Amino acid sequence: MAHPSVLDAPVAPAPLPTIPLSELAPFALFGSLLALVLLYFVGAEQGAVSLVAGSNVHEFVHDARHLLGFPCH
Amino acid sequence: MVRTLLIRGMLVGVVAAVLAFVVAKVFGESEVGLAIAFESAHEAPGAVAEPEVVSRTVQSTIGLFTGLLAFGVAVGGLFSLVYAVAQGRLGALRARTTAGLVALAGFAGMYLLPNLKYPANPPAVGNPDTIGERTSLYFAAMLISLAVVVGGFVAARRLAPRFGSWDAALLALVGALVVIGLAYYALPAADETPEGFPADVLWRFRVDSLAIQATLWATVGLLFGALTERANRPAPVRTPGAAPAPVPALAAGEAPTASGGSPVATGA
Numbered sequence: 001m002a003h004p005s006v007l008d009a010p011v012a013p014a015p016l017p018t019i020p021l022s023e024l025a026p027f028a029l030f031g032s033l034l035a036l037v038l039l040y041f042v043g044a045e046q047g048a049v050s051l052v053a054g055s056n057v058h059e060f061v062h063d064a065r066h067l068l069g070f071p072c073h
Numbered sequence: 074m075v076r077t078l079l080i081r082g083m084l085v086g087v088v089a090a091v092l093a094f095v096v097a098k099v100f101g102e103s104e105v106g107l108a109i110a111f112e113s114a115h116e117a118p119g120a121v122a123e124p125e126v127v128s129r130t131v132q133s134t135i136g137l138f139t140g141l142l143a144f145g146v147a148v149g150g151l152f153s154l155v156y157a158v159a160q161g162r163l164g165a166l167r168a169r170t171t172a173g174l175v176a177l178a179g180f181a182g183m184y185l186l187p188n189l190k191y192p193a194n195p196p197a198v199g200n201p202d203t204i205g206e207r208t209s210l211y212f213a214a215m216l217i218s219l220a221v222v223v224g225g226f227v228a229a230r231r232l233a234p235r236f237g238s239w240d241a242a243l244l245a246l247v248g249a250l251v252v253i254g255l256a257y258y259a260l261p262a263a264d265e266t267p268e269g270f271p272a273d274v275l276w277r278f279r280v281d282s283l284a285i286q287a288t289l290w291a292t293v294g295l296l297f298g299a300l301t302e303r304a305n306r307p308a309p310v311r312t313p314g315a316a317p318a319p320v321p322a323l324a325a326g327e328a329p330t331a332s333g334g335s336p337v338a339t340g341a
Contacts, residue, residue, distance in 0.1 A: 015161065015165055016160045016161040016166070016167075016168060016171065016305075017160070017161055018160060018161035018162055019074055019075060019157050019158070019160060019161075021158070023074070023075060024075055024154070024157055024158060027075045027076075027079060027154060027157070028154050028157075028158075031079060031150050031151065031154050032151060032154065034147075034150070035147040035148075035150050035151040036147075038143045038144070038146065038147035039144065039147050041143065042140045042143050042144045042147075043144075044208055044212075047204055047208055048204050048205040048207075048208035048209070049205075049208075054126070055126055056126055056127065059126045059127035059132065059136075060127050060131070060132070060136040060139065060140075061136055061137075061139060061140035061143075062127070062132045062136060062196075063097070063101075063102065063105055063132050063133050063136060063137040063140070064097075064136065064137050064138075064139070064140020064141050064144065065140060066105060066193065066194070066195055066196060066278075066282075067097050067101045067105070067137070067193070067278075067281065067282050067285050068140070068141075068144060068184075068193075068282065068285065068286065069184060069187075069188050069192070069193035069282050069286065070193075070208075070211065071191070071194070071199065071204060071207040071208045071211050072194070072196070072199070072204075073196075073199065073201050073204055
């Protein structure tokens with residue numbers, strides 16, 4: 001894919017370095033967990049499952065949940 | 074390195090959420106309003122109106138924005154971590170191409186494919202009694218889609234030495250579509266649109282939902298790719314006189330400041 005096109009000519013096609021998976025692991029674990037918690041609160045809390053009592057979370061993010069395509073109620 | 078990418082991903086997610094909010098506000102909210110109007114008009118005559126915990130105004134402005142912002146930051150952060158794995162492992166691709174492919178994969182796996190089976194529904198569509206089942210099915214479809222997308226990329230890379238990159242990608246794509254097709258054939262269909270719900274409102278709501286997600290993922294992928302290319306640009310050290318600018322090692326902080334080196338290059 002590193003074909004030289006006229007537009008890209010000045011940019012050197014230096015191959016991108018790979019990042020060792022061992023260096024990635026802690027970020028990936030923590031980051032994914034955090035992101036999943038966020039997605040859960042936007043996408044599912046107080047719908048099918050409920051961690052916080054009441055329906056405030058659900059009602060607050062109600063429109064975003066519908067428009068992002070998550071099942072809401 | 075990972076730290077820079079993660080920060081960049083989350084910031085790009087904020088920008089993406091703002092753009093998605095504009096699309097949601099301009100296009101999506103009117104359909105939500107029509108759906109709620111239908112819901113109120115078709116309530117059982119004796120039914121007591123649900124107490125309004127959060128007002129419609131709050132829901133359609135700050136609530137919508139907060140939801141999109143949380144989603145955008147989560148998607149941006151996750152995206153950057155997947156990008157960190159993908160960089161240099163998808164073949165000899167540039168940063169922006171890699172970012173574009175990862176965003177496309179995320180959009181397909183997290184939204185487009187699951188929504189082909191279980192499309193987005195406005196208020197009033199969907200029986201509250203089946204929310205548990207529908208949520209499980211939706212997330213199951215999402216997991217299957219993500220697994221198939223990841224599997225497709227791995228297969229394409231494995232097949233590339235034998236068939237060439239293009240044919241390998243096509244083979245992987247066909248394989249992925251077959252697996253998704255079979256899985257969706259087996260999963261139960263969703264069929265809960267109430268009698269008389271306007272089909273046009275439903276269609277427009279779903280198109281708006283698609284537009285919001287497409288805006289978000291496209292912004293994440295394209296902006297992240299552009300910023301990463303800018304940060305990766307090799308420092309122009311042609312002239313022996315010019316001291317090597319303190320660039321590569323410090324690139325961990327903020328992304329694009331390397332552009333300060335350009336006058337040196339033109340002067341050479």
